[in-house]
Amino acid sequence: GAVVSQHPSWVICKSGTSVKIECRSLDFQATTMFWYRQFPKQSLMLMATSNEGSKATYEQGVEKDKFLINHASLTLSTLTVTSAHPEDSSFYICSARVRGPGANVLTFGAGSRLTVL
């Protein structure tokens, strides 16, 4: 089956540093990937749609300069949290659409937990 891999699964960083999270589709090509953010005991909030070879589409209220998304190939999208601060601590999850019979199922990575000290 389709697998989406995220790395790192957990990262701790100091305030002011930048952190890059990778999202890879392991056995399929993903022209579109989605980045979500999830706070404890809350739902997944869509941050942006990552499009291969073009600019990401950000949801309202998400700072594009803060959360840089690059989708340079059909199997890799990266999210960089720039100048991270404690309020950016969260669970970041990527997903990709896998084309199924008659519909497009969204497959998720295992998530990356960011803790900013």
Next chain:
Amino acid sequence: GESVGLHLPTLSVQEGDNSIINCAYSNSASDYFIWYKQESGKGPQFIIDIRSNMDKRQGQRVTVLLNKTVKHLSLQIAATQPGDSAVYFCAERWTGNQFYFGTGTSLTVIP
């Protein structure tokens, strides 16, 4: 046991009972819906999906019902097992192909 989604985010059921988890979605133009299961510290896992031209779909021990008139989805789990304990989310697909998630319901199965 039955939850009402946004108003009752926690649901506890006895092992072996049936569970009903509800979700109210927001966009009447959404054409595709998925139920996901998320265990602690992990990404969501696909359970079952349904297209807007259907009102019911059955899987193994799970059934999804769609009521477009009131923008409501439900997930029924038959003979609930301890391994079913998790948070369940419904997701709706908007016309731009983005998926948006509901509030979620935490299901606890009591042995």
